[in-house]
Amino acid sequence: MRALAVALLIAVPVVSLAGQEPSPLDVPFEEETGTPSVAVGPAGSGGILFGADVGWLTSSLQAHLGLTSWLDIMGRFEAMPLYEGLQAQNGVLIGLRVSPERGTFRYSVGVAAGRVFVPYGSSTAWLTTVRGETAVGLVLGRWTPYARAEVRGLQSDNLFARRWEWDGQVGAGLESNWLSRGQLILGGEVYGWVRPGSGSLFQWRLRVGWAL
């Protein structure tokens, strides 16, 4: 039920906005800024992109700061609030993302590293994680369909059995830009959580973003 309530809260503005008259965003964005996109970037030099994802299993808060017109530094906190609150795997990551294109065709490559913590009982397991992600998208006026793939490594903290576990995500999503400069970003994504040896699981996320 928590999943349903949150999804509805996010869906309401999407449905409401979909019923409105076309906004000035139907005209092309300015060349210098480009259409903001959380999924494929870039944030732009000095620009900031915020993103809040709610999904199953993982939800996240992320911020991208544009170091140059094509390079972002990224911070992300992720957890599984719809599934287990903060009682499952929670992660704090920092990374870099390169997004060379600002036109209709976009692509990005990012790397990140951080720590995953899992509270249990009165203790907490701390794990190291690394990520590599790539995304491609097409900016078509207000709409940006994109595809995304991510490889994730997680290292155990057990001294007697320290090893890496690898999995991945492969998915597709759609973002749309609203308000005068397209600074409000609404979107959704479906993806497969690909786990060698354990099969894949269908996952989804809904996104609200803001570009400064």
Add this chain to the structure above:
Amino acid sequence: MSAGRSDLPAEKQMSSNRDRSLRSLLAVALLTLAGCPHRGIETHPWNIQATSGGVPLWQRATEILLLPISGTGQLLSPSSLQITNAVLETGSGTESLADVVLTFEARDTGVHLPDPAGADVQVLVLVDPNGKGPTKQPLQTPGFLLYGPTTTGLRPVFQMFEGAYRPVATDTTATIYNFLSIPTAEVAQQWIRFEPDACGPVYYDDIVVFGWNEDASLEPGQEKHIVSQSDPDPTDEVAVPTEAWTFHHELSWHRDGACSDQAAVWTQLAAWFDAP
């Protein structure tokens, strides 16, 4: 020609938009409900049975203990051993038993018993009248250790264990901990791979086997050869010969949150002697 939407009265158009919005909301709600998949870990116990004359041996116990039984061993199938002329060692002497039969469900794991071919064998049967399985079903024979004929005499040749225990060197599980000392093995709790079960995540665990010159870590489903000491007593100052074992880790997991019919932990393994 049918009338376009723009020809509809304003009130009807608003109603139409509301209906469309409601349908969209309903679709999102249904998709959301359908898109929260849970998945547990399929666990298939060995279901070890040890009977004498058809009567389970665990009925002789009121708490977890090891029953030492010796006799003549004969393989009935790769997962079934019969011990004739069976004798149970008790604290006060010995007791003759009807034929003892040890069986387990190997499924397609490739685990199979060695064939004593009518030679003398000894088996330590681990019994626990209160033992539970992964769904808290009764599982009163968590394991056994088989001593069989080798070129160096009667010695441990096969070991099997399963149970909703976390074997550590504490009072409650000391019996199991000691039982797992040939070769010495411990569950290594992990938090890196899990299944999103309905009552909380279930994390896959590894098993660490402590070898003679190096330790081996086994993920669920893995099997490794390991060289261990024939005498696992680390305080023994006498140089001890080493021996080769194959260790099979079937499955181990622990839960962070469990439904009432779910065990909190599970461990399932087997090991067999390769050569001196």
